[in-house]
Amino acid sequence: MNKIYRAKSIITMNPNQPRATHIAVRDGHILAVGDASTIDQWQASWGEMDIDTQFADNTLLPGFVEGHSHMMEGLFWQYEYVGFYDREGPDGTVHAGLTSIDGVVARLRAINQAREDQTAPLIAWGFDPIFFEGRRMSKADLDGVSTECAVIVLHASLHILNTNSFVMDKAGVTAGDNNEHVRRDEDGQPSGEFLGQLGMYMAMRTTGLDLLGAAGSAQTLVNFANVARQTGVTTATDLANPLPEKDVETMRQTVNQDDFPMRLVVAFQGSGGDPEAGVAHIQGLQDKQSDKLRFSLVKLVADGSIQGFSARLKWPGYFNGADNGLWYIEPERLKDLVAAYNAAGIQIHIHTNGDECTEVALDAIEAALRAAPWADHRHTLQHCQMANRAQFKRMAKLGVGVNLFSNHLYYWGDAHISTTMGPERAARLDDAGGALAEGVPVAIHSDAPVTALAPLFTAWCAVNRRSSQGVQLGGDTEKLSVAQALRAITLGAAYSLRMDGEIGSLEVGKRADMAILADDPLSVDPEGLKDIDVCGTMVGGRVHMNAKPDA
Amino acid sequence: MSTTSIPVTIIAGFLGCGKTSLLNHLLANAKGRRLAALVNDFGALNIDSELIAAQNGNQISLANGCVCCSIGDDLTKALAEVMMQSTRPDHIVIEASGVADPARIAAFTQVDRDLRLDGIVTLVDATAHHLHADDPHLADNYHRQVTAAHFLLISKTDLVAEGTVQSLETTLQQAKPETPIAAIAHGQFDSDIILGLGVDAPHETPLSDAIRHDFRHWAGHMPAHVPRADVIAALATLAPNLLRAKGVLADDDGAYVLHYAGGQVTTSAFDGVPSGHFVLIGKPDLPNNEDLDALLKKQKECA
Ligand SMILES: [Zn+2]
Numbered sequence: 001m002n003k004i005y006r007a008k009s010i011i012t013m014n015p016n017q018p019r020a021t022h023i024a025v026r027d028g029h030i031l032a033v034g035d036a037s038t039i040d041q042w043q044a045s046w047g048e049m050d051i052d053t054q055f056a057d058n059t060l061l062p063g064f065v066e067g068h069s070h071m072m073e074g075l076f077w078q079y080e081y082v083g084f085y086d087r088e089g090p091d092g093t094v095h096a097g098l099t100s101i102d103g104v105v106a107r108l109r110a111i112n113q114a115r116e117d118q119t120a121p122l123i124a125w126g127f128d129p130i131f132f133e134g135r136r137m138s139k140a141d142l143d144g145v146s147t148e149c150a151v152i153v154l155h156a157s158l159h160i161l162n163t164n165s166f167v168m169d170k171a172g173v174t175a176g177d178n179n180e181h182v183r184r185d186e187d188g189q190p191s192g193e194f195l196g197q198l199g200m201y202m203a204m205r206t207t208g209l210d211l212l213g214a215a216g217s218a219q220t221l222v223n224f225a226n227v228a229r230q231t232g233v234t235t236a237t238d239l240a241n242p243l244p245e246k247d248v249e250t251m252r253q254t255v256n257q258d259d260f261p262m263r264l265v266v267a268f269q270g271s272g273g274d275p276e277a278g279v280a281h282i283q284g285l286q287d288k289q290s291d292k293l294r295f296s297l298v299k300l301v302a303d304g305s306i307q308g309f310s311a312r313l314k315w316p317g318y319f320n321g322a323d324n325g326l327w328y329i330e331p332e333r334l335k336d337l338v339a340a341y342n343a344a345g346i347q348i349h350i351h352t353n354g355d356e357c358t359e360v361a362l363d364a365i366e367a368a369l370r371a372a373p374w375a376d377h378r379h380t381l382q383h384c385q386m387a388n389r390a391q392f393k394r395m396a397k398l399g400v401g402v403n404l405f406s407n408h409l410y411y412w413g414d415a416h417i418s419t420t421m422g423p424e425r426a427a428r429l430d431d432a433g434g435a436l437a438e439g440v441p442v443a444i445h446s447d448a449p450v451t452a453l454a455p456l457f458t459a460w461c462a463v464n465r466r467s468s469q470g471v472q473l474g475g476d477t478e479k480l481s482v483a484q485a486l487r488a489i490t491l492g493a494a495y496s497l498r499m500d501g502e503i504g505s506l507e508v509g510k511r512a513d514m515a516i517l518a519d520d521p522l523s524v525d526p527e528g529l530k531d532i533d534v535c536g537t538m539v540g541g542r543v544h545m546n547a548k549p550d551a
Numbered sequence: 552m553s554t555t556s557i558p559v560t561i562i563a564g565f566l567g568c569g570k571t572s573l574l575n576h577l578l579a580n581a582k583g584r585r586l587a588a589l590v591n592d593f594g595a596l597n598i599d600s601e602l603i604a605a606q607n608g609n610q611i612s613l614a615n616g617c618v619c620c621s622i623g624d625d626l627t628k629a630l631a632e633v634m635m636q637s638t639r640p641d642h643i644v645i646e647a648s649g650v651a652d653p654a655r656i657a658a659f660t661q662v663d664r665d666l667r668l669d670g671i672v673t674l675v676d677a678t679a680h681h682l683h684a685d686d687p688h689l690a691d692n693y694h695r696q697v698t699a700a701h702f703l704l705i706s707k708t709d710l711v712a713e714g715t716v717q718s719l720e721t722t723l724q725q726a727k728p729e730t731p732i733a734a735i736a737h738g739q740f741d742s743d744i745i746l747g748l749g750v751d752a753p754h755e756t757p758l759s760d761a762i763r764h765d766f767r768h769w770a771g772h773m774p775a776h777v778p779r780a781d782v783i784a785a786l787a788t789l790a791p792n793l794l795r796a797k798g799v800l801a802d803d804d805g806a807y808v809l810h811y812a813g814g815q816v817t818t819s820a821f822d823g824v825p826s827g828h829f830v831l832i833g834k835p836d837l838p839n840n841e842d843l844d845a846l847l848k849k850q851k852e853c854a
Contacts, residue, residue: 172664181658194662196655197627202662204631213628242623272624274594301624312688324691327650330566331688360688 002026002049003541004039009520010060013491013505023060024049025512028291028540033506054543059520061486062505063234063513063537064455065493067403068349068382068445071238071266072212074224076125076449080111083126083156087452090226092547101129101137104153108145121150121207125449128156130415131468137162138185139192150207156411158212158450159308161199162192170206196308216247221254225262229544231454232515232534235494235503236262239349239382240269240299243281248288248295255293261537261544263292263513265497267299267349271329275340282346291511291540296498298341299349299382301328303357306385306420307412311354313386319422325354335364338379342368347498348379349403355386362394369398380496383447385430386421392431392438401441401496404430406462407451413467427474432462432488434478443493444485456521459485460530482526512541556667557634559643560746561656563696564674565683566649569706571595572738573674573745574646578617580742585616587633587640591648593621622646630659634666642669642746650692654699660751670748670812673700674735677711680719697723701750701814702731702794709736729790729814733834744832749795749812767792769831769843777848778802782809783816785846790814792836798829 003025010020012033024032024042032042043049074090081087081095082104088094098104104127112122122145129136142151142164151164173190176182183193194202203211228236241247243266255264268285270278278298285295303325304310309318310325317324329337334350341348342365350365352358358381365379380401381387385408387395395402408416409430416426428434435442444462446453462480465473480488494504503513518533536545562570574588575596590596596619598611605612609629611619618640622629626645633643643666647653653671660666673696676683683693697703703723708716716734723732733740773782777800786796796811799821806821829847837843 171662173662176658176661181655182661198655198658198662201627201631201659204627205634205663208635210628210631269624272591272622274592277594326652327688327692330649332566333649356688 002031002047004042004049004051005055005060006051006053007055007058007060010506011486011520011522012507013062013487014507020506023506025538025541028512028542030506030508030510030512032508055516057518058535059517060506061232061515061517061521062490063503063515063539064232064489065443065497065499065504066228066233066236066445066448066453066455067443067493067496068239068405069236069448069453071216071220071224071241073227073449073453074220074222075213075217077223077227078219079123079125079154080108081126082107082124082153084128084131085452087126088227088230090223090230092230099131101132101135101141104137105141105144108142108151108153112146112149118146119149121152121209122146123152123154123209123211125154126156127153127162130412136183136191136193139163139165139168142192152203152207152211154211156450157305157307159305160193160195161203161211163194163199163202164192167202167206168192171202173202216241216250216254218250218254221251221264222260225260225264226547227448227453229261229537230534230546231456232517232537233453233455234262234513234515234537234539235497235499236264236453237497238264238266239297240267242269243285243295248285251293252288252290256290258542260292261539261542263294263503263539265294265296265499267297268295270298270337270341271301275337279340279344279346283344294497294499297347297349299351300334300337301351302334302361303328303351303353306353306408307415309420311386312356312360313354314356314359318420319425320419324356327357331360331364334360335367338364339368339371342374342377342379343372345374347377349382349496350379351382353383353385355388355391358384358387358391362391362398362400365398365400375399378441378496378498380443382445386425386428387431387435388428389434389438392435392440395435396439401443402435403443403445403493403496404432404435404462405447406430406432406444406458407446409461409465409473410468411451413473414469414471417467417471417473428478429473430462431474431478432480432484433476436480436484437477441492441495442488443496444488445493454530455489456532456534457530459489459521460526462488463526463529482522482529485529486521512538514538516545556665557639557641557643558669558746558749559645559657559660559666560669560748561645561647561653561671562674563647563651563653563671563699564649564706565676565679565689565693567679568649568674568676569735569738570646570674573704573706573735573740574644576738576740577644577742577745578613578615578619581615581617582742584641584746586618586642586644588617588619588644588646589622589626589629589633590619590646591622593619626656634663639665644746650689652692652695652699654695657699668751669746670701670750671699672702672704672745672748673697674704674706675719675723676707677705677716677719678707694726697726700727700730701748701812702733702745703727704733704735704740706735706738708734724791731792731794731814731834744794747795749810750815767831767833767835767837769833769837769840771829771844771847772827773798773800773829774848775825775827776801779807779809779818782847786811786816788846789831789833789837792834793831794834795832796830798827799823799825800827800829801825
């Protein structure tokens with residue numbers, strides 16, 4: 001059980017000992033951190049320990065903490081990936097990106113023809129039409145995959161899906177009123193693309209499948225943890241989950257296994273229903289927690305997304321003139337919910353995308369804290385993509401943290417400049433530099449599966465602020481340094497989960513959770529941050545090396 | 552949409568505007584319909600425990616055959632679950648959240664052959680109308696709800712002065728001239744009207760000819776031959792006070808069924824002998840019977 005690991009270098013995130021080369025682990029915790037000169041002292045005090053050199057060429061960091069992801073990431077790997085970018089699956093296989101609609105159709109057709117049961121629904125995910133120069137996928141495209149089974153392609157944003165004629169005929173889709181949620185072709189007929197909940201409803205009615213229902217099957221959890229391990233993540237979140245008893249049991253049985261390579265923090269989905277019942281539900285789960293599984297948060301979703309034009313914006317609104325977005329929770333009700341959870345001592349994470357929504361969320365938190373003061377609440381705004389400096393100042397004063405969606409800069413940065421926000425406001429999108437400067441505790445996230453789970457890529461986004469077309473959003477004031485970005489994906493995210501006392505840095509007494517990297521992120525060119533190889537992780541002292549797919 | 556499709560009524564309006572009272576009223580006055588009510592919060596409904604036949608998880612079954620389902624965070628799932636149960640309801644009532652766009656909810660009926668839109672009923676709170684219409688965070692939602700409505704109900708009229716209701720009615724009428732408006736107090740309103748808007752009804756559905764307590768009802772025989780344009784023009788003059796109309800008539804293009812609901816007229820060819828029978832349901836402010844007789848050139852008393 002006792003072991004000293006020798007590494008090429010160890011980045012600790014402990015300001016008083018930023019670098020080390022040796023780290024001793026006992027009973028899942030960090031016993032000592034130092035270098036070759038301190039080993040003899042350790043052995044004298046703590047007894048003989050073997051020196052393990054398997055990481056002699058690696059750089060060790062605190063295990064990465066993904067503060068905003070969804071278990072759905074694990075569910076989706078049971079579907080077919082058809083995204084534009086290469087993406088690494090749970091077994092380490094790299095699924096090549098598909099750069100045309102015909103490419104997507106060809107891959108799905110091949111998959112279908114290789115299947116035993118060609119009448120079962122065929123579900124694909126990760127599709128992103130913004131890269132295909134205006135052409136939209138149609139039912140005719142997907143009829144090319146099959147006319148004998150339901151073919152459903154989920155878009156990367158999760159707000160849109162495409163179907164083939166089989167699904168539309170089964171559903172009995174009618175032309176109906178002019179409706180922005182049913183996309184039409186040139187002839188005014190439904191094209192096979194459906195927006196928002198409509199598409200999900202259709203899929204559910206025609207296939208019986210709840211496509212986003214992460215309902216925690218063991219396989220979903222294992223896939224999720226394996227993707228996390230591939231990218232150096234040792235603690236991930238599921239934001240959020242209704243946490244029915246059956247799923248809680250599955251989580252306990254799966255996550256608590258010694259060989260399950262990840263800690264999981266699950267937020268209770270509190271947007272709907274009665275807050276008193278929500279408080280009781282969370283309280284009832286407290287004794288079902290373990291060192292690897294937590295039910296400590298409530299998540300509230302207050303508006304929609306910017307790229308879906310459903311985020312609530314302050315004046316002057318959307319750059320392309322679209323109507324203001326939708327509240328997902330009435331501002332009055334948000335106040336009641338925040339007040340109830342705050343008064344019960346339950347930490348709240350609020351999804352806000354637009355700046356109007358951020359303002360309303362801060363109003364709610366301020367009122368709740370007036371009614372029931374709580375010095376160390378750590379309520380956190382999730383995404384919070386359009387917050388301005390005045391809002392960050394307010395957050396700092398209120399003790400509210402932020403977890404910014406830095407991956408947006410890359411994936412949707414160009415669309416934000418040209419269509420949703422315009423150049424000036426796009427410059428402050430996910431302004432991590434501004435938030436830090438105003439004294440707000442900062443984390444950054446992927447919102448996987450919306451974008452790929454990969455904290456080093458997320459850090460790269462916050463450091464370089466570059467879109468997929470190579471355009472930089474904002475300037476140096478909005479950027480993070482590499483050191484700040486690494487802190488955001490470790491201690492920063494751990495703080496937002498109230499776990500910075502046990503994870504997030506490599507210090508004596510903390511849990512032995514590490515990311516094992518091939519290169520030193522503080523020494524590589526900041527451009528290369530995203531390309532550093534992750535070799536594996538250590539979780540509670542147990543090493544989980546990455547799968548190397550058959551070459 | 553098929554003739555056996557289940558009608559869907561959407562109740563919209565802000566938090567506290569009286570949606571829950573209206574839902575309670577509809578559940579208690581379902582008049583033999585097996586309603587499925589999809590609601591945001593069970594607790595708020597406050598259903599009398601003696602009426603509850605069974606409760607499991609997200610559903611409460613009532614002794615009169617109705618069920619209440621909790622929407623929770625996911626309307627998609629709640630609605631799909633109702634539709635996938637072995638016994639289907641006769642009518643679905645969806646309580647839209649205070650900030651939902653009811654038109655988006657209505658679009659569900661467009662992607663499910665087993666559903667049809669019966670109508671969107673938007674409640675406007677007489678005590679808080681200005682708070683909502685002038686609130687910078689809510690004004691656009693308020694207008695979406697009013698715009699989407701097929702029937703506007705001014706709620707809590709018992710709590711404000713008569714003049715307030717009238718001026719609110721005028722404001723709403725200017726905003727949506729073709730949509731019927733009525734007042735409602737204590738959440739009580741004839742369930743046959745709320746659940747009988749028939750916006751997207753198949754033409755075979757008989758128009759109930761029961762006389763509504765607070766509502767005007769006119770029935771008679773029109774001349775056998777009336778150009779549809781004339782009838783449509785006549786109905787347009789009644790628009791703000793007209794809820795529904797239906798008749799089987801004929802003109803140079805042949806026999807036709809004319810249907811008016813939710814502010815819209817539809818006509819379709821009729822295969823048979825036109826009866827000339829015509830029915831109107833509207834608000835008390837419809838013109839008196841003699842004027843209606845004259846307007847619609849009534850031929851003889853209807854049996
Ligand atoms: Zn999310």
